Amino acid sequence: MSDNIECFDNPYEYLEWEYCRQKNKKVDFKKANIDTLFNLIKDKYDNVEFYEKDKNLFKKLKEIAINLNTPISEQDSAGYFILNRHSENIIKVANENNIFIPNGIILGTLPLNYLDAFTCVFPQDQRLIVLSEGLFLFLYSMGRVVSSFFSKINEDENKSYVTFDFNKDSINENLKTNKKGHNLFLEILILYFLYDDLSFSKIYYEEDVNINLSSVLWDTAELFIVAHEYSHIILGHLSAEKNFSKRFLDDNSMLYQVVRNWIEEFSADTLAFQLTMAKNQKSGYGLFSCYLGIEFLFACLDIIEKIYNVEFSETHPSAQMRIENLRQYFKSALPNKSQTIIDGTGVVREIMTTLWNINKDNFNYTVKYCFENINFKDIN
């Protein structure tokens, strides 16, 4: 950070400024005209009923946003709701287990493509933690794609209870026949890595028929990410007394990443694992589903690392090392039950590996084509 940059005392004002800087054009959700917005995207929907449902949902979200009097314009509204919900849950579960979390932690998202969080402190001891908006969209979209390879075994009339087939033969069969799932997988990678904007994905305009499974995946993965950041704070990894080296987002930013040792990463993961499992078991997901979501998160991070061609960074060990650390912890914490759960949930990683192996040539070809055909000198 250079010395002459604008400094902020208020984290919300700063986040708003930083958001606008990162994303010059942004619709303010509170002021948006939902009818106009939905008219513009009407032809993207195949299903009128689903279109109307979405429109009503956004009208309600806007009403909530206006009435809540919360600082929502500083980031994308969906990101705000997600982070707020997860952080309330983590604080609650920590309190129930006599774990102290200091006040004044503010979570936000920015349109950045970093896997590690950025942070900074403000004069009144408030700490801002900023996560990548794109990562959350990636987890949501991938959760939907992965769950589309599972068949439903049964379902009650109210759709409140559904069982999915985890048999590997039937999943392998679906991996051969579900071409749409493969296309969406490829689309997500292209939008995330080439366009930096997953909101173009067709997946947002289609009903999620396997929502009972996909929601377990993305919801748990998001919760784990939030729990991981809280764990660094709980474990004192960010305390001001400590000297750590900082890597700033850019020359004009107050935000930085902390260059830390891997032991701190592994311990934050272990605590995040405990918090996530405690929270989700209470909400009725059960051990298997909750662990499934954690395996899913690291399978996603593994794909992202493969594409960026990084195995690990100074700040974080690789996704594979991190999930292996959690498997070992899980085995030591629950020696009787864990092995069956680890074996059964491995299918999520297998699906993602198969999807990557089948589609990577197409993906690499698209990347190569784009770079050969766009003359970056012309743009500048």
Ligand SMILES: [Zn+2]
């Ligand atoms: Zn970390």
